[in-house]
Amino acid sequence: MIISQTPLRISFMGGGTDFEDFYRRYPGRVLSTTIDKYIYLCANPKFDKTIRISYSKTENVERREQIEHPLVKAALEEVGIEKGIEITSIADIPAGGTGLGSSGSFSVGLLNTLYAFLKKYISPSVLAEKACQIEINRALSPIGRQDQYAAAFGGFNIITFNCDGRVEVEPLYLTPSLKEDFKKHLLLFYTGLQRSSNLILSKQKQNINKNFQFLKKMSEMTLIFRVALEKGNFEKLGKLLHQGWLIKKKLAPGISNPQIDKMYNLALKAGAWGGKILGAGGGGFILVMASPKNQSEIKKKLNKYQLAPFNFTEAGSKIVFKG
Amino acid sequence: MKNYIKKFFQELEKQLNKVSWKEISQAIKILRSTYEYDGRIYLIGNGGSAAIASHFANDLNKTVLGHKGNKRVKRFQAVSLCDNVPLLTAWANDVGFESVFSEQLKNFAQEKDVLIAISSGGKSPNIISAVKTAKKLHLPVIGLMGFDGGKLFSLSDAKIYIPSFKYTVVESAHDIICHLITTYFEEDFKDE
Numbered sequence: 001m002i003i004s005q006t007p008l009r010i011s012f013m014g015g016g017t018d019f020e021d022f023y024r025r026y027p028g029r030v031l032s033t034t035i036d037k038y039i040y041l042c043a044n045p046k047f048d049k050t051i052r053i054s055y056s057k058t059e060n061v062e063r064r065e066q067i068e069h070p071l072v073k074a075a076l077e078e079v080g081i082e083k084g085i086e087i088t089s090i091a092d093i094p095a096g097g098t099g100l101g102s103s104g105s106f107s108v109g110l111l112n113t114l115y116a117f118l119k120k121y122i123s124p125s126v127l128a129e130k131a132c133q134i135e136i137n138r139a140l141s142p143i144g145r146q147d148q149y150a151a152a153f154g155g156f157n158i159i160t161f162n163c164d165g166r167v168e169v170e171p172l173y174l175t176p177s178l179k180e181d182f183k184k185h186l187l188l189f190y191t192g193l194q195r196s197s198n199l200i201l202s203k204q205k206q207n208i209n210k211n212f213q214f215l216k217k218m219s220e221m222t223l224i225f226r227v228a229l230e231k232g233n234f235e236k237l238g239k240l241l242h243q244g245w246l247i248k249k250k251l252a253p254g255i256s257n258p259q260i261d262k263m264y265n266l267a268l269k270a271g272a273w274g275g276k277i278l279g280a281g282g283g284g285f286i287l288v289m290a291s292p293k294n295q296s297e298i299k300k301k302l303n304k305y306q307l308a309p310f311n312f313t314e315a316g317s318k319i320v321f322k323g
Numbered sequence: 324m325k326n327y328i329k330k331f332f333q334e335l336e337k338q339l340n341k342v343s344w345k346e347i348s349q350a351i352k353i354l355r356s357t358y359e360y361d362g363r364i365y366l367i368g369n370g371g372s373a374a375i376a377s378h379f380a381n382d383l384n385k386t387v388l389g390h391k392g393n394k395r396v397k398r399f400q401a402v403s404l405c406d407n408v409p410l411l412t413a414w415a416n417d418v419g420f421e422s423v424f425s426e427q428l429k430n431f432a433q434e435k436d437v438l439i440a441i442s443s444g445g446k447s448p449n450i451i452s453a454v455k456t457a458k459k460l461h462l463p464v465i466g467l468m469g470f471d472g473g474k475l476f477s478l479s480d481a482k483i484y485i486p487s488f489k490y491t492v493v494e495s496a497h498d499i500i501c502h503l504i505t506t507y508f509e510e511d512f513k514d515e
Contacts, residue, residue: 320435
């Protein structure tokens with residue numbers, strides 16, 4: 001039996017610049033951190049040589065080709081397992097449309113588990129790369145590559161997507177007090193809306209040429225965000241988030257919607273500096289940045305929506321049990 | 324005498340300033356990751372470095388908790404492999420001194436754990452053997468070394484390297500860096 005634990009992530013800046021159609025022309029940059037919300041994947045040999053996969057539904061099949069879950073099927077193909085395995089996934093936050101990078105974390109955690117199941121070990125960078133391959137090339141998801149790297153490496157990172165396809169992960173080493181202060185300026189609300197990110201992302205992918213200047217600006221803003229974060233200039237960070245959100249909304253229809261706009265405007269009116277919808281948009285979690293003194297007012301205005309407490313973490317995907 | 328004393332302090336300061344802050348930060352990140360997944364921290368060293376290993380294990384287990392630490396539930400799990408004299412001498416006597424740490428590691432090590440290897444020369448056979456065992460078991464390795472770094476330098480995932488050839492300077496600097504990391508986690512754990 002193998003169990004892996006893989007974190008979800010919050011992305012602050014640069015989402016969309018991790019699409020190949022963009023970074024082949026101009027370096028993409030994303031600043032994100034992992035948080036203490038996890039996906040657990042468990043694998044065990046199956047005595048009767050069939051396949052059982054348990055997630056929001058359960059699949060019992062004879063052969064790999066019959067598997068419906070595209071990522072599980074792609075991952076089993078990637079590592080070369082044909083049958084005789086049971087795979088279970090459990091998550092702290094219901095997967096699908098949260099904006100916390102759950103499909104990337106799922107792919108990374110699944111591959112980590114399957115390699116451990118085969119008694120192999122792969123490094124975080126290879127793990128991230130292979131996770132991108134199964135999602136983008138095998139399962140044909142219209143996604144970028146930031147989530148897989150965030151989940152495999154863990155912690156605060158600037159992830160750079162170079163024009164030649166090389167990905168660099170530079171950790172941001174922040175002091176405990178700076179991280180604590182930063183966290184005190186952030187609120188994470190659940191919109192209650194679940195959405196299919198693939199619809200929005202395919203549209204966003206088609207629009208890359210049209211949006212090239214905006215994306216270039218986002219890539220540059222990631223560097224500005226980094227400097228402000230290292231200096232602890234929280235008001236500036238909030239305003240950068242706001243600026244980023246205004247650009248992001250333009251990238252594709254459906255990233256925002258009347259409910260998200262309403263929530264965001266309520267937060268701003270109650271004193272927030274800025275914020276953004278996490279991930280592809282259209283639903284999931286909304287991140288709000290505000291001075292701690294305005295937060296009770298913001299919470300009051302948004303009391304219809306569930307608040308999600310979180311902590312920053314440093315660890316990437318890990319095998320936590322081998323038995 | 325005054326100058327003699329000053330000279331030692333200056334030499335230590337000079338060497339500390341040469342240490343890469345990124346490597347220390349990386350060591351902190353590895354330790355924090357290990358803590359998050361309830362992994363264990365194994366420490367090894369010979370002679371003075373054995374004393375540093377055991378001292379640092381104490382600091383990780385207790386000092387980081389601060390004054391009201393006894394209330395804290397989740398803690399580091401640091402084990403100095405230098406402290407179990409019966410087991411250490413058993414391996415030394417029956418198999419050889421080279422095996423004293425690597426064989427102890429095989430009893431405990433899991434992938435979510437970490438090894439901290441302290442060796443001024445960076446080439447003691449028992450240290451290198453344990454580091455290779457750790458690598459085989461996919462544990463990250465934090466290396467504290469001096470002199471020319473030795474083999475330990477290339478085998479470490481976080482390389483805390485003091486480029487001096489004096490044991491006294493290297494070991495003093497190692498102790499200071501261990502206390503720096505202790506201070507970091509004392510602050511880190513305060514708010515949790």
